[in-house]
Amino acid sequence: MMPATEPPITCLVLEDDLLMRDLVGSFVEQVPALQLIGLHEQPLAAFEQLARQPADLLISDIEMPGLNGLELVRALRQPPLVIFMTSHQKYAAQSYEVDAVDYLLKPLAFDRFLRAIDKARQLLQHRRAARLINEPSPAPWPPSTPGSSSQEDYFFIRTEMQFVKLRYDEVAYIEAMRDFSKVFLEDGTVHITLVNLKNIESQLPAPLFVRTHRSFLVNASKIEVITNQDVKLLKVAVPLSQTYRDEVTERVVQNRLITRRSG
Template structure:
């Protein structure tokens, strides 16, 4: 059988009051790659205490047990593991599937039927890392502040106390030094000349005296910047 791809073993918990059921499930888990036995409990109260200290991924749960039935126990769990019901009673099937169980195994069941049930397991979706905020420049435009994303900038050209910020759509004049622009723009940009900073994403060709951008524009390369620029291209 093939399990869904998971970065770590699937931890299983057996909850059943029958010793024979434990023996069978323990054997089936042991012979299934990707499954590991995380615990064995004889009744729901024991399972409740186990889960508080040892979370599991997959629960093999009997229904008819002393004190609390498996279905009642499942309803009490705020975030239950993915669950496969194991029982000798057919009449609980509908109620079980209302609780979104993966499968309903009728005892006695074969390894093939066990494997089919386990194959329904789905690894939990990985938590998405929060996206890093997109870099941008704030430029003055007709008395207002304009937000220009870094991705739109092709290059920056120094003009004494000002710089020209060149995008594919427009050129902006901004009161800032080249040194200040290097600090503002950061890693996505590389200085190639005392008067030019280019967007790394738009660098296409490195030639002896210039770089060519993806737009076809040619930017001169200063002698003192060649070594760093060559290192950048090699990376």
Template sequence: MINCVIIDDEPLAREGLGNYVREVDFLNLGGIGENPLELLHLIDQQKIDLIFLDIQMPKMNGIEFLKILQKPPMVVITTAYPSYALEGFQLNVLDYLLKPITFERFFKAATKARDYHKLLTGDPAKQAEDYFFIRCGNKYEKVFFEDILYIEGMQNYVTIYSTKGKYITMLSLKSLEEKLPGAGFIRVHKSFMAAVNKIDSIEPAELMIGGNRIPISRGYREMVMEQVLNKKLLNKK
């Protein structure tokens, strides 16, 4: 669980972000403040993992606040001003959200925080998560790694074929590949990835998964053969 706080001088912004946080099961809202000074005691006591931080606020703006923190937690900037982006990232903020903030964009930042938190804590329980959520139309679908058969990429969206059905979402194949367990999935073509343990057979230019033919390009063939057949190919002695 990631403990977070919201610091924003706008009541509607605080309310909206608070509602978003309550929708995400791995976030816990530890406090809400109109300015950084109200929650400084929580942050100093290192009880907070993540700050959703506005920039333009009375008494002290968000950038000034970040500069005085000796050991800042993860920070996601939430602002209506794009001009502070460079300075924010120079201060190692995790993400930079421009208002009005959609839930989809908020969830992406929250997921980034969760992944980074895993690296910081090295918590085996957190690393054991075996699923992810994607947006399909107007809802969010949970997809388990073990259910995926193969994935097809088409420009700015991907289609995930699984044992539970087909999911289409606005993601690039590259961005999805970065989230998958490296040992379980392999790129077989510039537009296709396959679950290694779901491959039924391999032919010179394609492979079979559940009755579906997936192309193998020349550039990936050697790697596919090595990874899929490694220690699994029985030879006559």
């Protein structure tokens, strides 16, 4: 899962149920890329350890007595990457608000756990690459041609040590992951770029992309269904928050809605 030249992913587990805590601990110990540095029952104990000993990854239950997993992450000044695990789907939207890497439903399956760990591994690789590069602020992205009022139909992103050319019409949506972003293409390809979502949104053509959630920017032309909770495109459901619902509906539907005319 992880090249031997890379440092291990330091990991802390928080779970108040003994059997589940032992299970997750055993999962962690089976993955060579992970280094378990804490196995906690109480949220405050986990908080104190993370305050004095930063970790790369926190794997945490959500519903616990006193401080729950979401509140714990919000309380940390520099939270690690987080994978939540819970028996309830109702916390999914809140997990996006704290930029969770993944959201696992109990009972946990080891193969699903491995997929979540692989997501965290990729994000840590890019974060470490960003620190190593230590480059100045990137130039305007995508670049524009001086004196030209029209946008090209493509742009470039930087992923680790290379530049990747993408066409606007092949981008399905973009997801915020703290200080970088994941670009999902129509063909299923995913690119991670060292640019946050706010900067991407400000430099992409506004008519083509619409914000559906604080963590998601969607290609408006790909949206097929709009509900109260999400937008659906390419068989994927992307969260739609109340803040952006009216704007998304107006931008996407516009004057294309077929209505029953009176008279």
